[in-house]
Amino acid sequence: MADNAEIVRDVGKWEWSELFKKEDWLAIWLGFIILAVGVAVFLPRPPADLDAKLARADAVLEAEDERASFHTIEWHKANDAKTGLRASKEPHGKTLAKWLSRPARWAANPMQALYLSESKAAEIRENAAAAYARAKEQTDAALANAETVQATAAAAGFQNRELNKAAETAIKEWRDARKKESSAKSKAETKAYNKIPYLIGIMIIFMLFFTPGAKLMGKNPALFMQGFLFVFLLAIAAEIIGGQATLRSWGFGPLIWAILGGMLIANTVGTPKFIQEGAQTEYFIKTGLVLLGAEILFGKILAIGQAGIFVAWAVTPTVLVLTYIFGQRVLKMESKTLNITVSSDMCVCGVSAAIATAAACRATKEELTIALGMSMLFTAVMMIALPSFIVAMGMHPVLGGAWIGGTIDSTGAVVAAGAFLGEVGMFVAATIKMIQNVMIGVIAFGVAVYWCARVDCTPGQQVSKMEIWYRFPKFVLGFILASVIFSLMFESMGAKGTAMLDHGVLRGFSRICREWFFILAFASIGLTSNFREMAKHFKGGKPVILYVCGQSLNLVLTLLAAYIMFFVVFPGVTESLMN
Amino acid sequence: MQKMDVQTGNMVKKGGKLRGWLGLTAGLALIWTLAYVILPWGSKLPLIAPVMQAIAVSDIDAGAYWYTQSEETAIAQMYVRHAIGSK
Incomplete structure (x- = not known):
């Protein structure tokens, strides 16, 4: 990032204009x-009754900590309730997430990163329905079993080491089943989407967000916007590649593909000159x-x-x-x-x-x-x-x-x-x-x-x-x-x-x-x-x-x-x- | 359209255009091979398969590079705080 014309080097003097002309301050x-x-x-805009819900969850967590030497079913339920209290889950949070969302994950068809038709979504839902029903059944059975085993341990005042251990194992089985059910549920509730309009929207918003600063730094706004458009498209391509299931499992996320993709273009067909103006690293x-x-x-x-x-x-x-x-x-x-x-x-x-x-x-x-x-x-x-x-x-x-x-x-x-x-x-x-x-x-x-x-x-x-x-x-x-x-x-x-x-x-x-x-x-x-x-x-x-x-x-x-x-x-x- | 060769800072010559496009195609083919051939094959190797299975089962984003990108970190933090704070 150094020894490059785009770097602003501080010199041994201070000028107030730096506050709106240098990228460090603009950033x-x-x-x-x-x-x-x-x-x-x-x-x-906090979640409704946030204080009361937090207090209730904390009271249960504390009481259950006192009651048993392990995390009981009630403890886990209170902890889940507490963890689920998130401002990002409120309507305004969901709207922001929808507008800012990146391309979706995919396995075989890259188009699914951007678009999923209603018929395809219905097909995924249909294929996942049986597995979800089975997972739900297993969770219910595991919970019922955990409740029975925990009740036995509770009857002994949670003083019997073996009964406690059995309850803990049964609760763990319920938690594992619940996790699987949650994963099956997300597939069974797959919804159709079209991310393209949102991506275009966010590109325009970010372009307008960065352009005034680029102008203050002496860049040509029109050229900056042209270059930005190309940089953004490359970023989307990198997001799509990095969202592929296998690459994602190996940890090769979008960032590395953004660099490699850019380098591939720059070192083969060459980077068009106007892009340099928008590529403000x-x-x-x-x-x-x-x-x-x-x-x-x-x-x-x-x-x-x-x-x-x-x-x-x-x-x-x-x-x-x-x-x-x-x-x-x-x-x-x-x-x-x-x-x-x-x-x-x-x-x-x-x-x-x-x-x-x-x-x-x-x-x-x-x-x-x-x-x-x-x-x-x-x-x-x-x-x-x-x-x-x-x-x-x-x-x-x-x-x-x-x-x-x-x-x-x-x-x-x-x-x-x-x-x-x-x-x-x-x-x-x-x-x-x-x-x-x-x-x-x-x-x-x-x-x-x-x-x-x-x-x-x-x-x-x-x-x-x-x-x-x-x-x-x-x-x-x-x-x-x-x-x-x-x-x-x-x-x-x-x-x-x-x-x-x-x-x-x-x-x-x-x-x-x-x-x-x-x-x-x-x-x-x-x-x-x-x-x-x-x-x-x-x-x-x-x-x-x-x-x-x-x-x-x-x-x-x-x-x-x-x-x-x-x-x-x-x-x-x-x-x-x-x- | 004028294009710059980042290696020299000079404009790309017309003669190198075909070679450039061939290079780009080869690069894209390499990424495709990595995603669809090499890594899926590697995922099935006896040493690697169990770890990959754990990632798939828990639906972990192994590419997350900061703690706020990982949902598991939030749950882990909550668990650990409770475990050492109250027990």
Whole structure:
């Protein structure tokens, strides 16, 4: 992303006009406009009787916790009710989701990503009806059995260990049956859709959203809009490819296809010149990063207690620093920006870490592409190899889950690998990964400051505070500010924060916009990247060696830390999780 | 229409047009082969099949790159908070 005409380099002076002429600031304003709209739409319209329903669910959860040493049927029902309270499920949330929705998933026919006729939907419903009826029957039978077994355990005052165990097993069978029923239900209720008008609508909205900023940055608005149209179409194509069932199961989502698709066009038939004006990588990526900042809720790091904080927040920066030093001193990487981008995506959280770090240190487009490509390939390998190894070794699910959560790059792959260990393993893996995700705010800020103060200056040069400010990538301020504001709001709202912010403003609106902006950015990267430039960075296979060595260290340290935390220092946490 | 070669920054010459289109077709064919031949075959390998089955059964989006994109993370967080907070 650096050494390119489209990059705005801060010079050693401040001008107020920067506030509306530079993409860093424009990204902040645009990001905050979206967040303000999200807040204005969702916060005044909570689900009906939200407070009362939350209080009721919490009362049942607490009473059931007191009553039995395991999670009873009533506990699960109250928990389901609480989890189901989401602002995004309200009519306004559903409308927004419909307008912002991306192409659908498909298996054999790519057209189904955009359009499903009523006759085809009816055929799917008809084929799934019998399976759904069977699944529903099994759920009802499993629930009836669980109620009987639990009643027997209750009759013994939940004091009989064997009866408790039998009840727990029966409840688990009911939960599994319910899960299968839910999956069968979604197929049996398939509805016809036509996403094309919505996609055209959202393209026009985003085009109008970004064009004024592009004009302020000195771009030709007409050319920007023409280019934007092409970038958007490429993004749609990438979404369609990434939505294919097999590719999705392997973790090869739309982002990688946006880059590869763009590169394929750019390096074969060539990118038409007018597209360059619309392929504003930095503009889209920084706006997306400001929105990502709002999703970094610091309260979430406490989700699994001190044990989780240590595994995610002590090991990760240690591995990051050691891998970076290894890259500079041992491998003698030619590019420090490539080194830190690969190190960060390998040990923090893959794609999102790579994007944030690359933007913070101004890595080139090719460097970001290399980091992402390696991350996705190694993630696919680790998603299969790591859980297989854990199960083969008979490792404890909490230990295995923490190991997976701390080492596999992307959240989706962590959940997939964790699911192979069972429910507890998956829950631990996903929670550790979430805590690690939160760290990206600190990492991006640290990298931005370090680059301004140490890397982007001649050896021995003392950089003044004002000079650091001039050089500092200002969008990081918006990124951090969004995180701080939303973290404070989330904490101050208590239990309502999850329903209104997490599952309202963020997951129901800003996240969807952010996903769109990132895919537009990645399509832009692909369209303006070249294979030859990328090949230069692969000289001697150094990025791969860096990734493999860093990941090996990560695997060893995370396993060690997880063992010490969950089995030596806080064994009670492990016991609670298993209960 | 003028097109730019990103490798050189120069405009693409007419002579290279056919080669360009052939390259694009080959690239698309490669993606198709990956999606319909290589990865489905790989999914059936004994070591890989059980993991792929777990992904399919739970309908997990393995491509999600951030925690808010994963529904399972929200459920996991709720479970873990309850497990260590109240038990």
